[in-house]
Amino acid sequence: MKRALVWLTTDLRLRDNETLARAMEHAEQIIPVICLAPADLAQTLFGFPKMGYFRIRFFFEALRDLDQQLRALGSGLILSLDSPEKAIPSLAKAYQADYVYTKEQVGFEELWVQAQIRKSLREIAVALETVPSSTLYHPEDLPFALSDLPDIFTQFRLALEKNSACRPCLDAPKYINSPEIPPLQIPRYSDLGLQEIPLDPRNAFPFEGGERAGLARLKDYLFGTRAALTYKETRNGLLGADYSTKFSAYLACGCISARDIFWTLKRFEAQVEANESTYWIVFELLWRDYFWFLMKKRPQAYFLQTGLLGSKSQLHGLDPGLLTAWIQGKTGQAFIDANMRELAQTGFMSNRGRQNVASYFCHTLRQDWRYGAAYFESQLVDYDVASNWGNWAYVAGVGNDPRPDRRFNIEKQAALYDPNQTYQNLWLH
Ligand SMILES: Cc1cc2nc3c(=O)[nH]c(=O)nc-3n(C[C@H](O)[C@H](O)[C@H](O)COP(=O)(O)OP(=O)(O)OC[C@H]3O[C@@H](n4cnc5c(N)ncnc54)[C@H](O)[C@@H]3O)c2cc1C
Numbered sequence: 001m002k003r004a005l006v007w008l009t010t011d012l013r014l015r016d017n018e019t020l021a022r023a024m025e026h027a028e029q030i031i032p033v034i035c036l037a038p039a040d041l042a043q044t045l046f047g048f049p050k051m052g053y054f055r056i057r058f059f060f061e062a063l064r065d066l067d068q069q070l071r072a073l074g075s076g077l078i079l080s081l082d083s084p085e086k087a088i089p090s091l092a093k094a095y096q097a098d099y100v101y102t103k104e105q106v107g108f109e110e111l112w113v114q115a116q117i118r119k120s121l122r123e124i125a126v127a128l129e130t131v132p133s134s135t136l137y138h139p140e141d142l143p144f145a146l147s148d149l150p151d152i153f154t155q156f157r158l159a160l161e162k163n164s165a166c167r168p169c170l171d172a173p174k175y176i177n178s179p180e181i182p183p184l185q186i187p188r189y190s191d192l193g194l195q196e197i198p199l200d201p202r203n204a205f206p207f208e209g210g211e212r213a214g215l216a217r218l219k220d221y222l223f224g225t226r227a228a229l230t231y232k233e234t235r236n237g238l239l240g241a242d243y244s245t246k247f248s249a250y251l252a253c254g255c256i257s258a259r260d261i262f263w264t265l266k267r268f269e270a271q272v273e274a275n276e277s278t279y280w281i282v283f284e285l286l287w288r289d290y291f292w293f294l295m296k297k298r299p300q301a302y303f304l305q306t307g308l309l310g311s312k313s314q315l316h317g318l319d320p321g322l323l324t325a326w327i328q329g330k331t332g333q334a335f336i337d338a339n340m341r342e343l344a345q346t347g348f349m350s351n352r353g354r355q356n357v358a359s360y361f362c363h364t365l366r367q368d369w370r371y372g373a374a375y376f377e378s379q380l381v382d383y384d385v386a387s388n389w390g391n392w393a394y395v396a397g398v399g400n401d402p403r404p405d406r407r408f409n410i411e412k413q414a415a416l417y418d419p420n421q422t423y424q425n426l427w428l429h
Pocket residue numbers: 235244245246247248249251252281284285287288291349350351352354355358376380382383384385387388389391392395
């Protein structure tokens with residue numbers, strides 16, 4: 001009987017989980033494992049832990065949900081608090097696994113970790129198989145070689161829309177054969193040195209982690225409130241739960257797949273209505289794909305201050321006082337401060353807010369953009385390596401923006417998107 005260890009990372013779901021499906025094709029017994037490494041909680045060179053409170057909370061909720069679902073199918077989830085470099089080879093040995101399956105990564109550090117694990121597994125004659133499962137369009141279905149990935153989003157989008165197709169979703173398994181998996185042990189926040197942040201009553205959408213919560217949000221945004229029908233008009237909003245989809249955290253942790261969203265949207269369009277707004281949700285998912293493929297092509301470049309372009313335009317230093325004022329929402333620029341306070345209190349900020357605070361950090365405060373990106377990494381409930389570092393580099397003018405000198409006039413933006421200062425008043429008073 002063959003055994004496969006399934007090392008889960010940002011794919012905390014049963015539906016449309018290609019890694020799990022592939023493992024189940026090749027092995028009769030499955031051992032699902034996830035790691036929370038000490039390095040995820042330690043401060044990086046930029047001074048923030050990779051995973052702050054909001055990320056950890058969502059992650060734990062997603063783990064509980066997945067463990068419950070796995071147990072109902074005859075399996076369960078092992079959470080290791082060791083680094084994956086240590087935990088995965090050691091568990092593969094302990095469970096006498098024949099294979100380890102995990103999803104394909106594109107981040108530089110994630111690739112390094114996978115390489116270390118591959119090396120250790122080789123010593124015990126176990127293969128590490130990586131399975132792509134992050135994107136809407138499967139990497140094998142790109143209508144061009146990765147080396148020919150267009151430098152401009154529109155070219156990428158048009159090529160995919162014309163010459164490729166989104167694959168169908170995979171069903172969740174009905175039964176999983178596993179050896180006995182011990183009960184899931186989730187540490188207390190205090191054991192991790194984290195202080196709980198109470199729910200802020202102004203938080204319009206307190207994200208609840210997990211596949212079932214993600215699928216419920218998807219259903220509600222489409223078939224419940226039908227807010228999807230007005231997405232294109234509301235997506236630049238700042239207030240309330242439904243101006244945008246709030247799918248991001250579910251996508252980032254892999255509680256739902258982009259394909260699942262796509263096919264549910266198709267069903268909604270067939271049963272209810274298709275319009276520009278329903279299309280625009282897919283358009284945004286293509287941006288997400290684009291950043292993933294850009295990082296796959298150049299895994300290191302996004303973490304350099306000179307970015308994709310090798311540009312010298314953003315070689316600013318760091319003033320710790322300015323960084324702190326920006327983080328605490330005390331810059332004196334009301335629109336920026338309101339957005340930064342929302343992020344500090346909730347772990348979320350609208351796309352409009354993110355564009356503005358990032359532009360302000362890079363171009364007005366003239367600070368090293370990577371500190372801003374690293375703070376977002378720690379704080380955002382929907383942190384995603386490619387979307388975060390890709391968007392930051394783009395705003396800083398060292399990414400793939402065809403107009404790298406673009407910057408926001410914050411006063412104008414505030415007047416346009418918060419004309420009565422309702423949003424600013426909510427977060428500043
Ligand atoms: C500086 C900066 C940092 C960002 N960091 C992240 C991040 O770490 N994780 C993340 O998921 N998004 C990030 N974004 C993109 C975007 O702001 C969020 O995806 C969006 O605000 C999440 O809310 P939503 O799900 O309601 O989005 P919606 O507007 O409803 O969009 C639907 C989905 O499309 C995708 N999407 C939308 N806009 C973008 C975009 N610009 N880039 C990539 N994908 C997009 C997301 O998956 C999103 O869930 C960042 C943007 C900026 C400007």
